[in-house]
Amino acid sequence: MAVVGAGLGALAAAARLAALGHAVTVLEQAPQVGGKLGWYARDGHGFDTGPSLVTLPQLYRDLFAATGGPLEDAVDLVRLDPAVAYRFADGTPLSVPGDAAAVPGALDAALGTGAGAQWSALMARAGRMWGITEQPFLRSPLARAATLARLARSGSDVATVAPWRTLRGLGTAYLRDPRLRTLLDRYATYSGSDPRRAPAVLVTVPYVEQHFGSWYVRGGLRRLGEAVAARAVERGAVARTGTAVERVLVEGGRAAGVQLAGGEVLRADVVVSGADAAALYADLLPASRPTRRVRRDLARSTPSLSGFVLLLALRGRTPGLAHHTVLFPDDYDAEFDAVFGVGRHRGAPQPVADPTVYVSAPDDPATRPDDDSESWFVLVNAPRHAAGHDPAGGVDWDAPGLADRYAQRVLEVMARRGLDVRDRVRWCVVRTPADLERDTRSVGGSIYGTSSNGARAAFLRPGNASPVPGLFLVGGSSHPGGGLPLVALSAEIVADLVGPA
Numbered sequence: 135m136a137v138v139g140a141g142l143g144a145l146a147a148a149a150r151l152a153a154l155g156h157a158v159t160v161l162e163q164a165p166q167v168g169g170k171l172g173w174y175a176r177d178g179h180g181f182d183t184g185p186s187l188v189t190l191p192q193l194y195r196d197l198f199a200a201t202g203g204p205l206e207d208a209v210d211l212v213r214l215d216p217a218v219a220y221r222f223a224d225g226t227p228l229s230v231p232g233d234a235a236a237v238p239g240a241l242d243a244a245l246g247t248g249a250g251a252q253w254s255a256l257m258a259r260a261g262r263m264w265g266i267t268e269q270p271f272l273r274s275p276l277a278r279a280a281t282l283a284r285l286a287r288s289g290s291d292v293a294t295v296a297p298w299r300t301l302r303g304l305g306t307a308y309l310r311d312p313r314l315r316t317l318l319d320r321y322a323t324y325s326g327s328d329p330r331r332a333p334a335v336l337v338t339v340p341y342v343e344q345h346f347g348s349w350y351v352r353g354g355l356r357r358l359g360e361a362v363a364a365r366a367v368e369r370g371a372v373a374r375t376g377t378a379v380e381r382v383l384v385e386g387g388r389a390a391g392v393q394l395a396g397g398e399v400l401r402a403d404v405v406v407s408g409a410d411a412a413a414l415y416a417d418l419l420p421a422s423r424p425t426r427r428v429r430r431d432l433a434r435s436t437p438s439l440s441g442f443v444l445l446l447a448l449r450g451r452t453p454g455l456a457h458h459t460v461l462f463p464d465d466y467d468a469e470f471d472a473v474f475g476v477g478r479h480r481g482a483p484q485p486v487a488d489p490t491v492y493v494s495a496p497d498d499p500a501t502r503p504d505d506d507s508e509s510w511f512v513l514v515n516a517p518r519h520a521a522g523h524d525p526a527g528g529v530d531w532d533a534p535g536l537a538d539r540y541a542q543r544v545l546e547v548m549a550r551r552g553l554d555v556r557d558r559v560r561w562c563v564v565r566t567p568a569d570l571e572r573d574t575r576s577v578g579g580s581i582y583g584t585s586s587n588g589a590r591a592a593f594l595r596p597g598n599a600s601p602v603p604g605l606f607l608v609g610g611s612s613h614p615g616g617g618l619p620l621v622a623l624s625a626e627i628v629a630d631l632v633g634p635a
Protein backbone atom coordinates (compact mmCIF):
# COMPACT_ATOMS: atom_id res chain seq x y z
CA MET A 135 0.00 0.00 0.00
CA ALA A 136 1.35 3.46 -0.89
CA VAL A 137 0.59 6.54 1.24
CA VAL A 138 1.26 9.89 -0.45
CA GLY A 139 2.60 12.53 1.94
CA ALA A 140 3.42 12.42 5.64
CA GLY A 141 1.07 15.07 7.03
CA LEU A 142 -0.78 14.11 10.16
CA GLY A 143 -3.81 12.66 8.36
CA ALA A 144 -1.58 10.40 6.25
CA LEU A 145 0.56 9.35 9.22
CA ALA A 146 -2.54 8.47 11.24
CA ALA A 147 -3.86 6.43 8.31
CA ALA A 148 -0.47 4.72 7.89
CA ALA A 149 -0.42 3.75 11.58
CA ARG A 150 -3.96 2.37 11.49
CA LEU A 151 -3.49 0.49 8.20
CA ALA A 152 -0.14 -0.96 9.26
CA ALA A 153 -1.79 -2.13 12.49
CA LEU A 154 -4.45 -3.81 10.33
CA GLY A 155 -1.71 -5.86 8.69
CA HIS A 156 -1.06 -3.92 5.47
CA ALA A 157 2.47 -3.41 4.13
CA VAL A 158 2.55 0.39 4.11
CA THR A 159 5.09 2.70 2.46
CA VAL A 160 4.77 6.43 3.19
CA LEU A 161 6.23 8.74 0.53
CA GLU A 162 6.97 12.31 1.59
CA GLN A 163 8.49 14.91 -0.70
CA ALA A 164 9.90 17.07 2.15
CA PRO A 165 13.08 16.12 4.02
CA GLN A 166 11.01 15.43 7.16
CA VAL A 167 7.59 14.10 8.13
CA GLY A 168 4.79 16.19 9.70
CA GLY A 169 3.66 18.43 6.84
CA LYS A 170 2.05 21.60 8.22
CA LEU A 171 2.90 20.41 11.71
CA GLY A 172 6.39 21.87 11.29
CA TRP A 173 9.12 23.02 13.65
CA TYR A 174 11.71 25.79 13.28
CA ALA A 175 14.72 25.97 15.61
CA ARG A 176 17.62 28.44 15.81
CA ASP A 177 19.90 29.73 18.57
CA GLY A 178 17.99 27.80 21.23
CA HIS A 179 14.62 29.25 20.16
CA GLY A 180 12.07 26.70 18.91
CA PHE A 181 8.68 27.23 17.27
CA ASP A 182 5.79 25.15 16.03
CA THR A 183 5.30 26.68 12.57
CA GLY A 184 1.78 25.32 12.00
CA PRO A 185 -0.77 24.19 14.57
CA SER A 186 -0.49 25.62 18.08
CA LEU A 187 -3.73 24.31 19.61
CA VAL A 188 -4.91 20.73 20.10
CA THR A 189 -8.62 20.15 20.55
CA LEU A 190 -10.42 16.81 20.99
CA PRO A 191 -7.27 14.88 22.04
CA GLN A 192 -9.61 11.91 22.54
CA LEU A 193 -9.33 11.27 18.79
CA TYR A 194 -5.58 10.76 19.17
CA ARG A 195 -6.17 8.60 22.26
CA ASP A 196 -8.41 6.46 20.02
CA LEU A 197 -5.69 6.29 17.34
CA PHE A 198 -3.02 5.22 19.82
CA ALA A 199 -5.31 2.70 21.53
CA ALA A 200 -6.16 1.14 18.15
CA THR A 201 -2.51 0.85 17.12
CA GLY A 202 -0.65 -0.18 20.29
CA GLY A 203 -0.14 1.67 23.59
CA PRO A 204 -1.73 4.79 25.08
CA LEU A 205 -1.18 8.32 23.73
CA GLU A 206 -0.08 9.54 27.15
CA ASP A 207 2.97 7.20 26.98
CA ALA A 208 4.07 8.93 23.78
CA VAL A 209 3.35 12.65 24.38
CA ASP A 210 2.89 14.92 27.37
CA LEU A 211 -0.48 16.67 26.92
CA VAL A 212 -1.17 19.79 28.98
CA ARG A 213 -4.67 21.27 29.36
CA LEU A 214 -4.48 25.07 29.14
CA ASP A 215 -6.04 27.39 31.70
CA PRO A 216 -6.77 30.10 30.73
CA ALA A 217 -7.52 28.86 27.23
CA VAL A 218 -7.17 32.23 25.47
CA ALA A 219 -6.64 35.88 26.49
CA TYR A 220 -8.62 38.16 24.17
CA ARG A 221 -8.43 41.90 23.77
CA PHE A 222 -11.32 43.56 21.94
CA ALA A 223 -11.05 46.70 19.83
CA ASP A 224 -12.49 48.86 22.65
CA GLY A 225 -9.62 47.67 24.89
CA THR A 226 -11.73 45.22 26.96
CA PRO A 227 -9.64 42.25 28.09
CA LEU A 228 -11.27 38.82 28.39
CA SER A 229 -9.49 35.78 29.73
CA VAL A 230 -11.48 32.65 28.83
CA PRO A 231 -10.98 29.90 31.42
CA GLY A 232 -9.96 26.41 30.36
CA ASP A 233 -12.95 24.87 32.16
CA ALA A 234 -16.32 25.27 30.42
CA ALA A 235 -18.18 25.65 33.72
CA ALA A 236 -16.16 28.75 34.56
CA VAL A 237 -16.71 30.49 31.20
CA PRO A 238 -20.10 32.19 31.87
CA GLY A 239 -18.80 33.78 35.09
CA ALA A 240 -15.69 35.05 33.32
CA LEU A 241 -17.84 36.55 30.54
CA ASP A 242 -20.09 38.32 33.08
CA ALA A 243 -17.04 39.69 34.89
CA ALA A 244 -15.35 40.97 31.71
CA LEU A 245 -18.31 42.06 29.55
CA GLY A 246 -21.11 42.74 32.05
CA THR A 247 -23.91 40.72 33.60
CA GLY A 248 -25.91 38.79 31.03
CA ALA A 249 -23.01 37.98 28.70
CA GLY A 250 -22.50 34.61 30.37
CA ALA A 251 -26.18 33.67 30.00
CA GLN A 252 -26.17 34.62 26.31
CA TRP A 253 -23.11 32.47 25.69
CA SER A 254 -24.50 29.55 27.75
CA ALA A 255 -27.72 29.52 25.72
CA LEU A 256 -25.69 29.40 22.51
CA MET A 257 -23.43 26.63 23.84
CA ALA A 258 -26.49 24.58 24.86
CA ARG A 259 -27.68 24.75 21.24
CA ALA A 260 -24.16 23.92 20.07
CA GLY A 261 -24.09 20.85 22.30
CA ARG A 262 -27.31 19.61 20.70
CA MET A 263 -25.85 20.23 17.23
CA TRP A 264 -22.74 18.25 18.19
CA GLY A 265 -24.88 15.33 19.31
CA ILE A 266 -26.74 15.35 16.00
CA THR A 267 -23.81 15.73 13.60
CA GLU A 268 -20.82 13.96 15.19
CA GLN A 269 -21.61 10.37 14.20
CA PRO A 270 -23.51 10.69 10.89
CA PHE A 271 -21.35 13.47 9.44
CA LEU A 272 -17.93 13.75 11.05
CA ARG A 273 -17.35 10.05 11.73
CA SER A 274 -18.83 8.63 8.52
CA PRO A 275 -17.73 8.65 4.90
CA LEU A 276 -19.30 11.41 2.83
CA ALA A 277 -22.08 9.95 0.69
CA ARG A 278 -24.14 12.85 -0.57
CA ALA A 279 -27.80 11.75 -0.41
CA ALA A 280 -27.18 9.12 2.27
CA THR A 281 -25.28 11.62 4.42
CA LEU A 282 -28.10 14.14 4.07
CA ALA A 283 -30.65 11.46 4.96
CA ARG A 284 -28.64 10.44 8.05
CA LEU A 285 -28.46 14.10 9.13
CA ALA A 286 -32.16 14.72 8.54
CA ARG A 287 -33.52 11.84 10.60
CA SER A 288 -36.05 14.13 12.27
CA GLY A 289 -37.50 17.56 11.60
CA SER A 290 -36.41 18.78 15.01
CA ASP A 291 -32.78 17.74 14.27
CA VAL A 292 -32.89 19.76 11.07
CA ALA A 293 -34.35 22.76 12.93
CA THR A 294 -31.57 22.52 15.53
CA VAL A 295 -28.75 22.33 12.97
CA ALA A 296 -30.46 24.97 10.78
CA PRO A 297 -28.40 24.24 7.63
CA TRP A 298 -29.79 27.37 5.97
CA ARG A 299 -28.32 29.63 8.64
CA THR A 300 -24.84 31.16 8.79
CA LEU A 301 -22.59 31.26 11.84
CA ARG A 302 -22.97 35.06 11.87
CA GLY A 303 -26.76 34.71 11.69
CA LEU A 304 -26.84 32.31 14.62
CA GLY A 305 -24.56 34.57 16.66
CA THR A 306 -26.75 37.59 15.97
CA ALA A 307 -29.81 35.67 17.18
CA TYR A 308 -28.25 34.58 20.48
CA LEU A 309 -25.66 37.22 21.36
CA ARG A 310 -26.57 40.85 22.04
CA ASP A 311 -23.06 41.91 23.07
CA PRO A 312 -21.08 42.71 19.88
CA ARG A 313 -17.88 41.50 21.53
CA LEU A 314 -19.40 38.06 22.00
CA ARG A 315 -20.35 38.05 18.32
CA THR A 316 -16.75 38.86 17.42
CA LEU A 317 -15.61 36.01 19.65
CA LEU A 318 -17.95 33.60 17.87
CA ASP A 319 -17.01 34.87 14.39
CA ARG A 320 -13.40 33.92 15.01
CA TYR A 321 -14.30 30.24 15.17
CA ALA A 322 -15.14 30.31 11.44
CA THR A 323 -11.42 30.80 10.85
CA TYR A 324 -10.69 27.40 12.49
CA SER A 325 -11.88 25.95 9.19
CA GLY A 326 -10.42 28.79 7.13
CA SER A 327 -13.83 30.36 6.51
CA ASP A 328 -15.84 33.59 6.58
CA PRO A 329 -18.45 33.68 9.41
CA ARG A 330 -20.88 35.50 7.12
CA ARG A 331 -20.98 32.51 4.75
CA ALA A 332 -19.97 29.54 6.93
CA PRO A 333 -22.81 27.39 8.30
CA ALA A 334 -24.21 27.82 11.80
CA VAL A 335 -23.07 24.30 12.72
CA LEU A 336 -19.53 25.67 13.14
CA VAL A 337 -20.78 26.81 16.54
CA THR A 338 -19.78 23.27 17.57
CA VAL A 339 -16.12 24.42 17.31
CA PRO A 340 -16.18 26.65 20.43
CA TYR A 341 -18.43 24.08 22.13
CA VAL A 342 -15.86 21.33 21.59
CA GLU A 343 -12.97 23.61 22.56
CA GLN A 344 -14.57 24.66 25.83
CA HIS A 345 -16.18 21.32 26.67
CA PHE A 346 -13.20 19.05 25.95
CA GLY A 347 -10.48 21.62 26.56
CA SER A 348 -7.63 23.44 24.81
CA TRP A 349 -4.43 21.42 24.90
CA TYR A 350 -0.70 21.85 24.35
CA VAL A 351 1.93 19.16 23.81
CA ARG A 352 4.99 19.78 25.97
CA GLY A 353 8.06 20.21 23.76
CA GLY A 354 5.85 21.54 20.94
CA LEU A 355 2.96 20.11 18.94
CA ARG A 356 5.48 18.64 16.49
CA ARG A 357 5.93 15.92 19.13
CA LEU A 358 2.44 14.66 18.21
CA GLY A 359 3.48 14.25 14.56
CA GLU A 360 6.70 12.52 15.60
CA ALA A 361 4.77 10.19 17.90
CA VAL A 362 2.24 9.22 15.21
CA ALA A 363 5.08 8.64 12.72
CA ALA A 364 6.94 6.50 15.27
CA ARG A 365 3.77 4.50 15.91
CA ALA A 366 3.31 3.86 12.19
CA VAL A 367 6.93 2.65 11.91
CA GLU A 368 6.56 0.44 15.03
CA ARG A 369 3.61 -1.22 13.33
CA GLY A 370 5.79 -1.93 10.28
CA ALA A 371 5.23 1.05 7.97
CA VAL A 372 8.22 2.32 6.00
CA ALA A 373 8.62 6.11 5.71
CA ARG A 374 10.64 7.52 2.79
CA THR A 375 11.31 11.25 2.99
CA GLY A 376 12.68 13.36 0.14
CA THR A 377 10.49 11.23 -2.14
CA ALA A 378 7.92 13.08 -4.26
CA VAL A 379 5.05 11.25 -5.91
CA GLU A 380 4.61 12.52 -9.44
CA ARG A 381 1.66 10.41 -10.54
CA VAL A 382 -0.95 8.06 -9.15
CA LEU A 383 -1.11 5.14 -11.57
CA VAL A 384 -4.54 4.00 -12.72
CA GLU A 385 -4.86 0.73 -14.67
CA GLY A 386 -8.12 -0.81 -15.79
CA GLY A 387 -9.95 1.96 -13.94
CA ARG A 388 -8.31 1.06 -10.58
CA ALA A 389 -5.44 2.55 -8.58
CA ALA A 390 -2.34 0.52 -9.37
CA GLY A 391 0.46 2.35 -7.55
CA VAL A 392 2.49 5.51 -7.81
CA GLN A 393 5.29 6.88 -9.92
CA LEU A 394 7.98 8.85 -8.12
CA ALA A 395 9.94 11.84 -9.34
CA GLY A 396 12.87 10.25 -11.11
CA GLY A 397 10.68 7.56 -12.64
CA GLU A 398 10.66 4.78 -10.00
CA VAL A 399 7.34 2.95 -9.96
CA LEU A 400 5.87 1.50 -6.79
CA ARG A 401 3.03 -0.89 -7.49
CA ALA A 402 0.21 -1.01 -4.93
CA ASP A 403 -3.39 -2.14 -4.96
CA VAL A 404 -4.36 0.61 -2.51
CA VAL A 405 -3.13 4.22 -2.63
CA VAL A 406 -3.97 6.60 0.22
CA SER A 407 -3.33 10.24 -0.60
CA GLY A 408 -2.70 12.77 2.16
CA ALA A 409 -1.61 15.39 -0.38
CA ASP A 410 -3.77 18.45 -1.01
CA ALA A 411 -6.86 17.14 -2.82
CA ALA A 412 -6.81 19.99 -5.35
CA ALA A 413 -3.23 19.03 -6.32
CA LEU A 414 -4.10 15.32 -6.40
CA TYR A 415 -6.99 15.79 -8.81
CA ALA A 416 -5.26 18.45 -10.94
CA ASP A 417 -1.72 17.08 -11.18
CA LEU A 418 -1.27 13.54 -9.88
CA LEU A 419 -4.25 11.74 -11.40
CA PRO A 420 -4.89 11.26 -15.11
CA ALA A 421 -8.01 13.14 -16.26
CA SER A 422 -10.96 10.75 -16.53
CA ARG A 423 -14.74 10.78 -16.50
CA PRO A 424 -15.10 9.54 -12.89
CA THR A 425 -12.86 12.29 -11.51
CA ARG A 426 -14.53 15.07 -13.50
CA ARG A 427 -17.27 15.63 -10.92
CA VAL A 428 -14.77 16.04 -8.09
CA ARG A 429 -12.81 18.58 -10.13
CA ARG A 430 -16.04 20.46 -10.81
CA ASP A 431 -16.94 20.46 -7.10
CA LEU A 432 -13.46 21.71 -6.22
CA ALA A 433 -13.80 24.49 -8.78
CA ARG A 434 -17.11 25.53 -7.17
CA SER A 435 -15.65 25.70 -3.65
CA THR A 436 -13.90 28.64 -2.05
CA PRO A 437 -10.38 27.65 -0.98
CA SER A 438 -9.67 28.16 2.70
CA LEU A 439 -7.79 31.20 3.87
CA SER A 440 -4.04 31.06 4.41
CA GLY A 441 -1.82 32.52 7.12
CA PHE A 442 1.02 35.02 7.40
CA VAL A 443 3.36 33.97 10.18
CA LEU A 444 6.09 35.71 12.18
CA LEU A 445 8.41 33.64 14.33
CA LEU A 446 9.76 36.11 16.88
CA ALA A 447 12.83 35.31 18.95
CA LEU A 448 12.51 37.76 21.84
CA ARG A 449 14.78 39.00 24.62
CA GLY A 450 13.18 39.15 28.08
CA ARG A 451 9.85 37.93 29.42
CA THR A 452 6.35 39.45 29.19
CA PRO A 453 4.60 39.66 32.57
CA GLY A 454 1.15 38.03 32.63
CA LEU A 455 1.36 36.69 29.07
CA ALA A 456 -1.12 33.86 28.34
CA HIS A 457 -0.25 30.84 26.21
CA HIS A 458 -2.67 32.09 23.51
CA THR A 459 -3.48 35.77 22.96
CA VAL A 460 -5.88 37.23 20.38
CA LEU A 461 -6.00 40.96 19.59
CA PHE A 462 -9.16 41.91 17.68
CA PRO A 463 -9.45 44.80 15.19
CA ASP A 464 -12.12 47.49 14.97
CA ASP A 465 -13.65 46.15 11.79
CA TYR A 466 -13.66 42.35 11.59
CA ASP A 467 -15.70 42.33 8.36
CA ALA A 468 -12.95 44.28 6.58
CA GLU A 469 -10.63 41.37 7.37
CA PHE A 470 -12.88 38.78 5.72
CA ASP A 471 -13.50 41.09 2.73
CA ALA A 472 -9.75 41.42 2.18
CA VAL A 473 -8.91 37.74 2.70
CA PHE A 474 -11.63 36.36 0.42
CA GLY A 475 -11.77 39.24 -2.10
CA VAL A 476 -15.45 40.00 -1.44
CA GLY A 477 -17.47 43.08 -0.38
CA ARG A 478 -15.32 46.20 -0.54
CA HIS A 479 -12.41 44.11 -1.94
CA ARG A 480 -14.51 42.25 -4.50
CA GLY A 481 -12.31 40.39 -6.95
CA ALA A 482 -9.09 41.71 -5.42
CA PRO A 483 -8.00 39.94 -2.23
CA GLN A 484 -5.25 41.73 -0.35
CA PRO A 485 -3.24 41.54 2.87
CA VAL A 486 -5.48 42.68 5.73
CA ALA A 487 -4.67 46.30 6.61
CA ASP A 488 -5.69 46.00 10.29
CA PRO A 489 -5.74 42.27 11.02
CA THR A 490 -6.71 40.21 14.04
CA VAL A 491 -3.43 39.10 15.59
CA TYR A 492 -2.99 35.71 17.23
CA VAL A 493 0.05 35.05 19.40
CA SER A 494 1.05 31.64 20.71
CA ALA A 495 3.80 31.87 23.33
CA PRO A 496 4.18 28.56 25.18
CA ASP A 497 5.83 28.83 28.58
CA ASP A 498 7.95 25.79 27.81
CA PRO A 499 11.74 25.58 28.34
CA ALA A 500 11.95 23.48 25.14
CA THR A 501 11.09 26.61 23.13
CA ARG A 502 13.69 29.07 24.47
CA PRO A 503 17.45 29.26 25.04
CA ASP A 504 17.14 30.52 28.64
CA ASP A 505 14.58 31.82 31.12
CA ASP A 506 15.08 35.40 29.98
CA SER A 507 13.80 34.77 26.43
CA GLU A 508 10.53 34.01 24.66
CA SER A 509 9.61 32.47 21.31
CA TRP A 510 6.38 33.82 19.81
CA PHE A 511 4.44 32.36 16.92
CA VAL A 512 2.36 35.21 15.48
CA LEU A 513 -0.38 34.42 12.93
CA VAL A 514 -2.68 36.68 10.96
CA ASN A 515 -5.27 35.53 8.44
CA ALA A 516 -4.12 36.06 4.88
CA PRO A 517 -5.36 35.56 1.33
CA ARG A 518 -3.82 32.55 -0.30
CA HIS A 519 -0.88 32.85 -2.65
CA ALA A 520 -1.52 33.36 -6.35
CA ALA A 521 1.23 34.15 -8.80
CA GLY A 522 0.98 37.57 -10.48
CA HIS A 523 -1.18 36.36 -13.35
CA ASP A 524 -4.16 35.50 -11.09
CA PRO A 525 -4.88 38.61 -8.98
CA ALA A 526 -8.52 37.53 -8.35
CA GLY A 527 -7.36 34.22 -6.83
CA GLY A 528 -5.10 35.64 -4.14
CA VAL A 529 -2.03 37.76 -3.51
CA ASP A 530 1.43 37.32 -5.02
CA TRP A 531 3.25 36.93 -1.71
CA ASP A 532 6.59 36.63 -3.56
CA ALA A 533 6.29 40.24 -4.83
CA PRO A 534 9.54 42.05 -3.92
CA GLY A 535 9.44 43.64 -0.46
CA LEU A 536 5.84 42.66 0.35
CA ALA A 537 6.60 40.11 3.09
CA ASP A 538 8.99 42.42 4.97
CA ARG A 539 6.69 45.44 4.71
CA TYR A 540 3.74 43.43 5.92
CA ALA A 541 5.75 41.96 8.81
CA GLN A 542 6.51 45.52 9.97
CA ARG A 543 2.81 46.36 9.69
CA VAL A 544 1.88 43.39 11.90
CA LEU A 545 4.43 44.44 14.54
CA GLU A 546 2.97 47.99 14.49
CA VAL A 547 -0.59 46.67 14.86
CA MET A 548 0.53 44.58 17.85
CA ALA A 549 2.18 47.63 19.40
CA ARG A 550 -0.99 49.71 18.97
CA ARG A 551 -2.96 47.01 20.72
CA GLY A 552 -0.67 46.82 23.72
CA LEU A 553 1.94 44.21 22.75
CA ASP A 554 4.95 46.26 21.64
CA VAL A 555 7.93 43.93 21.33
CA ARG A 556 9.83 45.81 18.61
CA ASP A 557 12.82 46.61 20.84
CA ARG A 558 13.00 43.02 22.11
CA VAL A 559 13.32 41.23 18.76
CA ARG A 560 16.53 39.18 18.46
CA TRP A 561 15.43 37.99 15.05
CA CYS A 562 12.23 37.40 13.14
CA VAL A 563 11.49 34.75 10.51
CA VAL A 564 8.61 35.51 8.15
CA ARG A 565 6.58 32.71 6.56
CA THR A 566 4.09 33.68 3.88
CA PRO A 567 1.35 31.66 2.17
CA ALA A 568 3.82 31.15 -0.70
CA ASP A 569 6.27 29.51 1.73
CA LEU A 570 3.50 27.26 3.02
CA GLU A 571 2.67 26.23 -0.53
CA ARG A 572 6.33 25.46 -1.31
CA ASP A 573 6.88 23.51 1.91
CA THR A 574 3.69 21.42 1.98
CA ARG A 575 2.36 21.61 -1.60
CA SER A 576 -0.99 22.90 -0.39
CA VAL A 577 -2.34 24.87 -3.34
CA GLY A 578 -1.99 28.61 -2.65
CA GLY A 579 -0.96 27.82 0.92
CA SER A 580 -4.58 27.21 1.89
CA ILE A 581 -4.48 25.97 5.46
CA TYR A 582 -7.55 23.73 5.35
CA GLY A 583 -8.09 22.79 1.68
CA THR A 584 -11.52 24.17 0.85
CA SER A 585 -13.29 26.53 3.23
CA SER A 586 -16.76 25.99 4.73
CA ASN A 587 -18.11 29.07 2.95
CA GLY A 588 -21.63 28.31 1.73
CA ALA A 589 -24.33 25.88 2.87
CA ARG A 590 -23.14 23.19 0.43
CA ALA A 591 -19.42 23.50 1.14
CA ALA A 592 -19.19 20.41 3.35
CA PHE A 593 -20.76 18.34 0.58
CA LEU A 594 -18.44 19.69 -2.11
CA ARG A 595 -15.33 18.68 -0.16
CA PRO A 596 -13.70 15.60 -1.76
CA GLY A 597 -14.79 12.35 -0.13
CA ASN A 598 -12.44 9.80 1.47
CA ALA A 599 -13.28 7.14 -1.12
CA SER A 600 -12.33 8.61 -4.49
CA PRO A 601 -14.20 7.70 -7.67
CA VAL A 602 -11.14 5.62 -8.63
CA PRO A 603 -11.44 2.25 -6.84
CA GLY A 604 -8.44 1.64 -4.59
CA LEU A 605 -7.64 5.35 -4.17
CA PHE A 606 -8.55 6.98 -0.84
CA LEU A 607 -8.10 10.50 0.53
CA VAL A 608 -7.12 11.61 4.02
CA GLY A 609 -6.05 14.94 5.49
CA GLY A 610 -7.42 18.43 5.79
CA SER A 611 -8.50 18.92 2.18
CA SER A 612 -10.81 15.89 2.22
CA HIS A 613 -13.86 14.98 4.32
CA PRO A 614 -14.50 15.84 7.13
CA GLY A 615 -12.08 18.81 6.87
CA GLY A 616 -8.93 20.40 8.25
CA GLY A 617 -7.37 20.70 11.67
CA LEU A 618 -5.72 18.07 13.84
CA PRO A 619 -8.93 16.47 15.17
CA LEU A 620 -10.70 16.15 11.84
CA VAL A 621 -7.74 14.68 9.97
CA ALA A 622 -7.58 11.95 12.63
CA LEU A 623 -11.20 11.18 11.75
CA SER A 624 -10.39 11.05 8.03
CA ALA A 625 -7.75 8.40 8.82
CA GLU A 626 -10.21 6.37 10.90
CA ILE A 627 -12.80 6.51 8.12
CA VAL A 628 -10.27 5.37 5.50
CA ALA A 629 -8.96 2.53 7.69
CA ASP A 630 -12.57 1.32 8.06
CA LEU A 631 -13.18 1.61 4.31
CA VAL A 632 -10.01 -0.35 3.44
CA GLY A 633 -10.38 -2.91 6.25
CA PRO A 634 -7.86 -5.52 7.45
CA ALA A 635 -5.25 -7.02 5.10
Ligand SMILES: Cc1cc2nc3c(=O)[nH]c(=O)nc-3n(C[C@H](O)[C@H](O)[C@H](O)COP(=O)(O)OP(=O)(O)OC[C@H]3O[C@@H](n4cnc5c(N)ncnc54)[C@H](O)[C@@H]3O)c2cc1C
Nearest residue numbers: 139141143163169170184185186187379409609610617618
Ligand atom coordinates in the same frame (compact mmCIF):
# COMPACT_ATOMS: atom_id res chain seq x y z
C1 LIG B 1 -0.18 28.25 10.22
C2 LIG B 1 -1.09 27.09 10.55
C3 LIG B 1 -1.76 27.05 11.76
C4 LIG B 1 -2.60 25.98 12.06
N1 LIG B 1 -3.19 25.94 13.29
C5 LIG B 1 -3.88 24.84 13.67
C6 LIG B 1 -4.28 24.67 15.02
O1 LIG B 1 -3.97 25.49 15.89
N2 LIG B 1 -4.98 23.56 15.34
C7 LIG B 1 -5.29 22.60 14.41
O2 LIG B 1 -5.94 21.61 14.75
N3 LIG B 1 -4.88 22.73 13.12
C8 LIG B 1 -4.18 23.81 12.73
N4 LIG B 1 -3.69 23.91 11.45
C9 LIG B 1 -4.09 22.89 10.44
C10 LIG B 1 -3.27 21.62 10.58
O3 LIG B 1 -1.91 21.92 10.53
C11 LIG B 1 -3.57 20.59 9.48
O4 LIG B 1 -4.96 20.46 9.27
C12 LIG B 1 -2.96 19.25 9.92
O5 LIG B 1 -1.59 19.38 10.18
C13 LIG B 1 -3.22 18.11 8.98
O6 LIG B 1 -2.66 18.25 7.75
P1 LIG B 1 -2.86 17.20 6.59
O7 LIG B 1 -3.03 15.81 7.11
O8 LIG B 1 -3.92 17.71 5.69
O9 LIG B 1 -1.48 17.19 5.88
P2 LIG B 1 -0.44 18.35 5.54
O10 LIG B 1 0.15 18.83 6.80
O11 LIG B 1 -1.00 19.32 4.59
O12 LIG B 1 0.69 17.49 4.84
C14 LIG B 1 0.63 17.04 3.50
C15 LIG B 1 1.97 16.38 3.25
O13 LIG B 1 1.96 15.78 1.96
C16 LIG B 1 3.20 16.05 1.34
N5 LIG B 1 3.01 15.97 -0.10
C17 LIG B 1 2.17 16.74 -0.85
N6 LIG B 1 2.24 16.37 -2.14
C18 LIG B 1 3.12 15.34 -2.19
C19 LIG B 1 3.60 14.54 -3.26
N7 LIG B 1 3.19 14.72 -4.52
N8 LIG B 1 4.51 13.57 -2.98
C20 LIG B 1 4.94 13.37 -1.71
N9 LIG B 1 4.51 14.11 -0.66
C21 LIG B 1 3.61 15.09 -0.92
C22 LIG B 1 3.57 17.43 1.81
O14 LIG B 1 4.94 17.70 1.70
C23 LIG B 1 3.12 17.38 3.26
O15 LIG B 1 4.12 16.91 4.12
C24 LIG B 1 -2.81 24.95 11.12
C25 LIG B 1 -2.11 24.97 9.92
C26 LIG B 1 -1.25 26.02 9.64
C27 LIG B 1 -0.49 26.02 8.35
